[in-house]
Amino acid sequence: MAPTMQTEPDGVEVVMSAREAADLERPPLLVLEPVTAFLDAHGLGTGPLEWARIGDGQSNVTYLIRRGERTFVLRRGPRPPLPRSTHDMVREARIQKLLSAQGIPVPEILAVCEDESLLGVPFYVMSHLDGAVITEDVPAELDSPQQRELTSRAVVDTLLQLHRVDVTRGELANLGRPQGYLRRQVERFSGLWDTNTTRELPRVHEVAQWLGDNVPETQTVSVVHGDYRMGNLMFDAHASARVSGILDWEMATLGDPLADLGYLVATHADPQSTPTIMELTPVTRRPGYWTREQIVEHYGRESGLSVNALPWYEALALWKSAIFCEAIYTRWLNGERPGDEEFGPTLEAGVPTLLEQAATLMRPL
Template identity: 75%
Template sequence: MTMQTAPDGVEVVATAEDAASLASPPLLVIETVTAFLDEHGLGSGPLAWERIGDGQSNITYRISRGGQVLVLRRGPRPPLPRSTHDMVREARIQRLLRTEGIPVPEVVAVCEDESLLGVPFYVMSYLDGVVITDTVPTHLDPVEQRDATSRAVVETLTQLHRVDVTTADLAGLGRPDGYLERQVARFAQLWEANTTRELPQVAALATWLEQNRPRTQAAAVVHGDYRIGNLMFADRAPATVVGILDWEMATLGDPLADLGYLAATYSDPGSEPTIMELTPVTRQPGYWTRQQLVDHYAQRSGLDVTALPWYQALALWKSAIFCEAIYTRWLHGERPGDDFSPTLEAGVPRLLQQSQEHAQQL
């Protein structure tokens, strides 16, 4: 095979020798991955690959080999903060949750050896299903299936939040006490480290979030990026979630942080769009409104959602800071050919404004 390129460098090479000749490491080395799969008895023969997902953070590949289909997930090219791209931890979380009956892919192999691809990675089973983004799969398009899709989104979240986090294995995933306080402090520091411009609203919102922090009612596994686009649905009706994807932000904390993020980024017919709305189809008739999602979650979880605007403000404030880091990398020439990053010049201030609008609801 020839070298395959991406906007930020060579993406896939055939051999380790090819990789060694590059100034920046590739994302996949075919002979290296093949040897790793051989070692774990995963497929046989030549390997075919396809990149899947939007790849804004960690990177995912569909791997086909000898009739077996797998998924390889790895972090971006180093150097990057390990805390946000810990593949070993991400695989461990999924393994633990799978034993609790949570719909996640089966992790079949984990590589902690950074010498293979430059970063740790893991391999998981391939889920046969669909992800809803800007189009609706035919089998989920009838009005009753749109209703069922909305219900499944909320009930899968409540299922996750009911997992007992006091067991020895799960308790080691994080410290739920002080989660909200740490979130505000950590992202305020990330802003200072990742911006090149002055946006006073960031600090003002950080102060407001700290001064108005609600009492955490329960401890739960928090996904950290729970939205429809990170759910895989069965490829036939009725609407059923067969997999929750992208666990890189998961920890133990306040479950309403997930609900706040879901609600704040949800495409609702009555709200102005944000750059974080990645599944715009829910503006169409038949899908639940944002308020219906929140009400059903409150009913199923038994939690008081009165303070939800605080969590929505937190979600969009954090999103603005994360997006600012992407924008700064683009300004520094680290994301050439990227059409999304330039929109963040105006997109980040708009996220901060929308965060402020949620804050004003309390």
């Protein structure tokens, strides 16, 4: 369903001028006059703006922007003050430019704004892809059993394509520090729990201990997307089950490719999985879509990598998701997510469920 475009500021999330923004207790997300001037400076459309907030992300903010005959997507970080290391729009845009040159399907980056005076944070503008993101609904042309199977195959084949990109040379080689990636993930997220929670959940420490004691050996290094799932893929509106764009690159780095596979599998809804707050594309329970086992089998066969230790990577994905969601829950409890009447309340039980599912994967590898 196409989003409803807005033309009038609401005075809360969207305002007209920097002066209006300065008068608000909480900074707005979109300030129309400076954004319009920025688009003018880069030759991106003419006339007044129309906008709609899009995407299911709980972190960075994405707007569909229509200006005259042209349509763009503006992506920015959340309101400050939040750790910029996880909301680096300039880096995110750079990664997509580098991967586009390697044939990876990503939106075209049209302009990057590092000047924080415009919106309070850096942002970038990218092309709008004509297609569909599959979450709770499926386009009719992709909803036959055959197309569902082809869609699942496309999800895994696109991940394989990403993981085959050569990261040993050029600018991509400087994207991250792959040595010790998995252990750093465990250490980093362990340190985030106590600063982002108001309750005692012993499972988080039990899982952390098991993860730290059983870190598998990385078999190869690749670009790791960090949030690879069907809901972060755009499917071409004019082709059969073809991925036209991988979205949301905020957590991308160099590391172990099985981290992406573990996340994809752990958050994939199939008839045998227990629903969690991280299963954001529930339609894949329908007949025709691949099961978790089929995803793993295809990836392992085509990549040549051993997937014997995949339960560790799945546990890592669920545990990290629990810690990330707990931070959202704490902000919701503190009244820092006004208007969130759906996701925030689910986290009281949703976070412990993620931790319990992670704990079921704690077995000898």
